[in-house]
Amino acid sequence: MSLQLVANVVVLTAIYALVSTGYVLVYRVSRVLNLAHGELMMVGAYLLVATAGMFSGDPLLALLLAAICGLVMGIVVYVVLMRWMTGEAVLAAVLITIALGILLRGLSILIWTTQQFYPAAIFGWHNPPVKVAPGVQISAASLAMVVLTIVVYGGLFIFLQFTRWGVRMRAAGQNPLLAEQRGIRLHGVYAFAWGLSTFTAALAGMLLALDSGVESTMATIGLKAFPAALVGGLDSLLGAAIGSAIVAAAEIAAIQYVNPLLSDVVPFVVLLIVLAIRPWGLFGSREQLDRV
């Protein structure tokens, strides 16, 4: 494999890894599979388009504003919708997220139409290619994506392991009833998990938008990242990172050596293989299968 291919794999890994954090956060804390995650990421990207329009001279402000809106969006989704499914059958909750995804897709097109947007252009930024090694280059936005993913993973790890809120979230994920009994308010923890989830999704969406624009089919990338999370074991961040690498490598290899059309289906082939061999993923536990 040439170094350029390796670089491409690294970039794609970063994309899937950043998006996967959302799946993992929500699943680990509240046992819900959020199949609207791709659409939420897309809305995050559209949010950047909106803030870019307002603050075209101040990109950092626009990015920050959009990211905060992303965080708030997740909390709102929980408080308004998902909260009512807490304690209900998991499958019903997942079906609601599917319905939410459809709703968001419709709303996005109604608000922003099917036109393609380029926030980078709005900022007047050319997204130059960056030379990372001899004969290897990636776009600046892609480089930012890789860096950001590493930062986010580091931040999440520190948060979950060493802060009080982080321990509470892990506790709530392991034993919700006991957590409630020990004084942890589940609704609060879940709302925060959703907020963090859409926050990272918005970050991913924004960087993708800066790299290649926004349009309504962007949500597919979110769905393709799901197998990466599953390979890792759905409730493990480390697993999601490794899973992303596996899926990204398989996808790039397939595009390069077999057939470019395979790009959308390879993640799901990996998914099927994992489900056939080790359904609970690399770092999950067998009991997970029975919980749902």
Place this chain on the structure above:
Amino acid sequence: MTEPLLAVDDLQVAYHRVAVALHGVSLRVMPQTIVALLGNNGAGKTTTLRAISGFIGLDDARVTAGSIRFAGQRIENRPPHANTARGVVLVPERDKVFPNLTVAENLTVAASSRARAAERRNLEALVFQFFPALADLRPRLAGLLSGGERQMLALGSAVLCNPELLLVDELSLGLAPVVVEDLTRRLSSIRRELSITILLVEQNAGVALTVADYGYLLENGRVVLEGDASQLRGRREIQEAYLGQVSGEERRSYRALRPAPERPHG
């Protein structure tokens, strides 16, 4: 006559709105006493505790009639965290710790809410005083602890929630007699040092009656006998039916020993 800390009146609990588990349970727990709730599997002891603690949603059960009053306030069908905030803390029978958190993290989680920092530190010091073994076990994952160690961690976590009423579900289940004896002694000292009240559910009546002041015997969702621990210990029925459990003797129904008027089953 002092007011009871916990007053349960005619409590009825139904599962899935159909299967009735408690048919009108009434009990009183006086402040700073240890009260034992005895009975076989399926007698309704755990259900009673769960109703009091708010843990009841676990099996889609609900209090359908009657009341539970804690310090004068009604607490039935309230969410668990609300009851914990009031000072009603449960040590459940199963899933009593967070298995993938360390002992230290388990204790951190428990100490989160109510008390102020100084109070918290006091409580933490007390917990390590009651359970010195926990200090060495701090970095260990709770899921890897032995049964006795896990029970100590569960009790310690409960104490850290600053309880006024501690509910313990099956203290002795699955533990060796020597461990159980040790735990009951510690439970007594906890009651003494913290001046708290304890409601203890136990299949093993012998264990419970050594440490309790008062006791209730439940059968098929009803209270069939109650009295001071010393009185209960002497009752032939308790001895024959329940004290033999540790050695695995065949359990007989209390009703089989004392013919009583037939009551309709729920």
Place this chain on the structure above:
Amino acid sequence: MSDGSSHAREMALLGTPRARVRFAIALAALVALPFVATPFQLDLANQVLLASIGALALMLLTGFAGLISLGTAGLLGAGAYTVGVLVREIGAPFWVTLPAAAALGAALGLVFGLPSLRLRGLYLAISTLGLHFVVVYLGGEYEARSTLSTGVMIDSPSIGGWTLSSSRAWYFVLLAFSALALLVSVNLQRTRTGRAWRALRERDIVASALGIDVQRFKLMAFMVSATMTAVAGALFAYFRNFVSIDAFSLYLTVQYVAMIIIGGMGSIAGALLGAGFVILFPYAIEAIAGYLPARFGNTVFALDYAAFGVVMILFLLLEPGGLIGILQRTGRGKNGSKTSSGIAS
């Protein structure tokens, strides 16, 4: 969660004299419809009949046997593509293509069903999702290879000199197929297979303890459901005279899932009601769109998406028993019986 009482109702439907009269009236209305309806209404009715086959198939699998599947679109596509490929490559007539589609459906049902032997609930749904993408990819590959990127044109089926192309003729054909699907469903519900599936849905551990060969019945459920769906897909290809892989998206699957949820899980009548609702819904939205400002009116499909999402959420939150649940509740005052159906936990 038990549909024991709906079982009793089904049996009663054809048992009592009053039920027989109602059945006769309904039959008469169904037969009369193509002669009194406008062409537009007739086409709608045809679409509903066609959708009801897929809805019944999904209801058998998910509502009855409790096996979650998100593979409906893939199976519909497989059936449709069988027709497309056979017609285009070898000019096969319908009495070859339809059985071929059914056979492919059965084979795919086996494949889609294999994960169910090890996985349950969410994980099973995910595996069927994966298979959906694989099927869609294969269809896309075929289209790309055969340089007909816009899809495959198909002639209407014909016997002798007569071609099936009028709406009215289609109505009776689809009515027949739909009635067949209905019969299969009702029968399966009563037989040992149906009872086994219901046992599966409740608790497969208990089912296997009762001596039910869980594996065999799970696979059978998938195969029967997939065969029905593939045949529906084949009919769809002939009905539209056209097949393109774009039509078989995840959204199509979600629509079928919505049919059984909105109609009411685990109920045959629910599947039919749901099919009607979901098919007619976009037209209702389109009618409303006419009254909205031009901007919204222009992207009706987006409005459709958004409205559909809202309705699905509302049903999932407020009325998990679906339309059947609503009907049963309003009818409860009359006969005092109480039933509930909902999403199996």
